[in-house]
Amino acid sequence: MCSNAQIVELASELRNWPTPLQIFVRSVPSGLTFLDVGIGNRGFVLAYHPKENGFGVDEVLDDEGFQMGYKHWFDEFEPAKDKLLSMLREAQ
Secondary structure, eight states, X not given: OOOHHHHHHHHHHHTTOSSOOEEEEEEXXXXXXEEEEEETTEXXXXXXXXXXXXXXXXXXXXXXXXXXXXXXXXXXXXXXXXXXXXXXXXXX
């Protein structure tokens, strides 16, 4: 089970990334928590959805706007974290 603390901890870890990142963590009263990460002109999101009890990971493209789904869905935090880190490495 995820907690906001896991996402905040990941955001803290990303502050030591070798390439400068723009990092934002936001939560809403329903429990949704978003970690938005910008690298260069690209943007990525890891989102926790408590109602669905899972995590979405995706790249946010300029021409997409707001999407209701994610390309990658995980039931647990660690695989979602690993996918986000993999996408950030690829974006460097």
